[in-house]
Amino acid sequence: MTCQSKVAVSPKVTSSFVQDVQAIVGKSNVSTADAVRQQHGHDESYHSTEPPDIVAFAESVDHVSQVARLCNYHGVPLIPFGSGTGLEGGVNAVQGGLCLDVSKMKNILSVNAEDFDCSVESGVTRVQLNNYLRDTGLWFPIDPGADASLCGMCATSASGTNAVRYGTMRENVMNLEVVLADGRVINTAGAGRRTKKTSAGYNLTNLFVGSEGTLGIITKATLRLQGIPEATISATCHFPDVQSAVDTTVQVLQCGIPMARIEFLDEVSIDACNKFSHLDLKVAPSLFFEFHGAEAGLENQTKVVAELVKMNGGSEFRWATDVDERNHLWKARHEILWACMALKPGSKPYSTDVCVPISNLPQVVVRTKQMITEAGIIGPMVGHVGDGNFHVFFPVHYDDHVTLKKVHDVSHKMSLIALELNGTCTGEHGIGIGKRDLLVQEIGAEGLAVMRQLKDTLDPKGIMNPGKVFF
Ligand SMILES: Cc1cc2c(cc1C)N(C[C@H](O)[C@H](O)[C@H](O)COP(=O)(O)OP(=O)(O)OC[C@H]1O[C@@H](n3cnc4c(N)ncnc43)[C@H](O)[C@@H]1O)c1[nH]c(=O)[nH]c(=O)c1N2
Numbered sequence: 001m002t003c004q005s006k007v008a009v010s011p012k013v014t015s016s017f018v019q020d021v022q023a024i025v026g027k028s029n030v031s032t033a034d035a036v037r038q039q040h041g042h043d044e045s046y047h048s049t050e051p052p053d054i055v056a057f058a059e060s061v062d063h064v065s066q067v068a069r070l071c072n073y074h075g076v077p078l079i080p081f082g083s084g085t086g087l088e089g090g091v092n093a094v095q096g097g098l099c100l101d102v103s104k105m106k107n108i109l110s111v112n113a114e115d116f117d118c119s120v121e122s123g124v125t126r127v128q129l130n131n132y133l134r135d136t137g138l139w140f141p142i143d144p145g146a147d148a149s150l151c152g153m154c155a156t157s158a159s160g161t162n163a164v165r166y167g168t169m170r171e172n173v174m175n176l177e178v179v180l181a182d183g184r185v186i187n188t189a190g191a192g193r194r195t196k197k198t199s200a201g202y203n204l205t206n207l208f209v210g211s212e213g214t215l216g217i218i219t220k221a222t223l224r225l226q227g228i229p230e231a232t233i234s235a236t237c238h239f240p241d242v243q244s245a246v247d248t249t250v251q252v253l254q255c256g257i258p259m260a261r262i263e264f265l266d267e268v269s270i271d272a273c274n275k276f277s278h279l280d281l282k283v284a285p286s287l288f289f290e291f292h293g294a295e296a297g298l299e300n301q302t303k304v305v306a307e308l309v310k311m312n313g314g315s316e317f318r319w320a321t322d323v324d325e326r327n328h329l330w331k332a333r334h335e336i337l338w339a340c341m342a343l344k345p346g347s348k349p350y351s352t353d354v355c356v357p358i359s360n361l362p363q364v365v366v367r368t369k370q371m372i373t374e375a376g377i378i379g380p381m382v383g384h385v386g387d388g389n390f391h392v393f394f395p396v397h398y399d400d401h402v403t404l405k406k407v408h409d410v411s412h413k414m415s416l417i418a419l420e421l422n423g424t425c426t427g428e429h430g431i432g433i434g435k436r437d438l439l440v441q442e443i444g445a446e447g448l449a450v451m452r453q454l455k456d457t458l459d460p461k462g463i464m465n466p467g468k469v470f471f
């Protein structure tokens with residue numbers, strides 16, 4: 001399926017503006033070619049493509065600063081672009097303008113093994129970093145299913161399957177170098193600072209984590225690293241129904257088991273997974289577990305969890321002990337989005353992303369399952385239930401308006417149920433384009449007004465990624 005495209009052209013991108021950009025980054029780092037603009041006008045979401053007028057590739061923070069200053073002077077929209085793996089339309093150029101691709105800045109600037117931290121430029125991806133760390137005994141555990149840029153992961157406050165144990169980006173970013181709309185360069189914790197904690201002034205670091213390119217361009221991130229666990233075991237098990245799988249999750253967490261990962265897949269997503277990733281798991285609501293720690297401790301942890309599974313009518317564990325089996329299982333989990341899209345060839349992902357307090361999880365999962373069944377649509381359910389966060393990956397076609405409407409209604413109702421249950425409409429993918437209407441219900445009018453004030457203070461001309469987070 002080609003990405004339909006709507007072109008929102010910014011009249012301020014004149015030929016002399018293009019020449020000025022070329023003078024900053026060099027002619028070879030500027031493109032107005034249609035193919036390049038199209039490629040930079042969408043991410044992995046179902047939102048139709050909205051190409052920028054021009055794409056510039058930055059090779060240094062100085063490039064970023066000068067391009068920002070130029071855009072700010074002319075009032076040209078500026079959209080930061082990391083790896084384009086977002087799921088909420090975050091890179092779509094809804095008002096045209098300049099897409100600033102920061103993926104060429106690929107230096108791993110430092111690894112301080114004795115302090116468990118590192119600093120990376122905006123184009124470094126999570127796989128690139130972990131490959132680089134391979135012999136250090138350290139790793140960076142935040143693992144969205146895509147090989148995303150780490151600064152893009154900061155921008156969306158990303159998470160993944162390891163968040164149960166290691167947290168999300170919010171808990172693992174120590175410092176950010178950010179270029180503001182007017183070209184100023186700041187370090188959110190102070191240049192070179194890399195302490196595990198600080199209470200020096202406002203938390204500017206977490207102001208930019210999750211800002212989705214609307215407050216500034218992140219050009220460097222200082223990140224917390226973890227030691228590779230002594231022992232790792234994975235296991236899967238299946239249940240008679242969704243409720244018992246999610247009840248088990250709640251009980252495991254309430255027992256204080258220090259799980260590394262707990263992922264829920266319903267029977268539809270298991271079936272998709274088997275077909276796409278050549279697994280032979282029983283087609284039933286299932287949990288994927290992973291345990292990290294010292295050998296001795298793992299035995300006890302797995303025993304307690306296996307008992308809880310059994311108490312809830314779950315099956316015996318199917319172990320994945322050797323590294324190849326484990327990698328196959330978790331690669332299948334990481335690729336489940338595509339496995340679900342394969343259920344409807346040529347479709348694009350409409351992904352939901354609600355997150356609730358753990359004790360409220362069974363309610364929202366079971367009610368979601370009912371809504372999907374009543375709507376008669378394909379809605380595989382998958383998720384980071386260890387965090388109270390789960391997804392439905394609806395495969396949609398742009399031109400199937402009937403299904404799109406049903407999907408949107410179920411997705412909207414899911415978010416309202418999550419908000420009713422003290423939760424959020426987005427645990428990790430962000431607000432982007434499609435959830436702006438929910439943000440005000442979630443944060444409240446006053447809270448949104450403060451966000452708007454911060455936005456207007458840092459980006460008075462509104463050039464930073466317009467149309468995202470806010471209307
Ligand atoms: C198969 C698959 C599986 C997953 C996911 C995607 C896919 C395709 N994701 C979503 C995605 O990987 C996640 O949102 C990443 O953080 C996006 O990083 P990119 O570099 O691709 O940002 P991308 O280029 O898509 O941009 C995303 C947003 O951040 C902004 N941005 C990007 N780089 C920036 C920078 N340097 N400075 C300022 N703003 C910047 C953009 O403007 C945009 O608004 C995910 N996510 C998740 O949290 N958990 C998960 O489990 C998964 N799983």
Ligand SMILES: CC(=O)C(=O)O
Pocket residue numbers: 145160333334336337351383384391
């Ligand atoms: C897409 C996503 O967020 C996941 O697979 O968990």
Ligand SMILES: [Mn+2]
Pocket residue numbers: 159160384391428
């Ligand atoms: Mn996810």
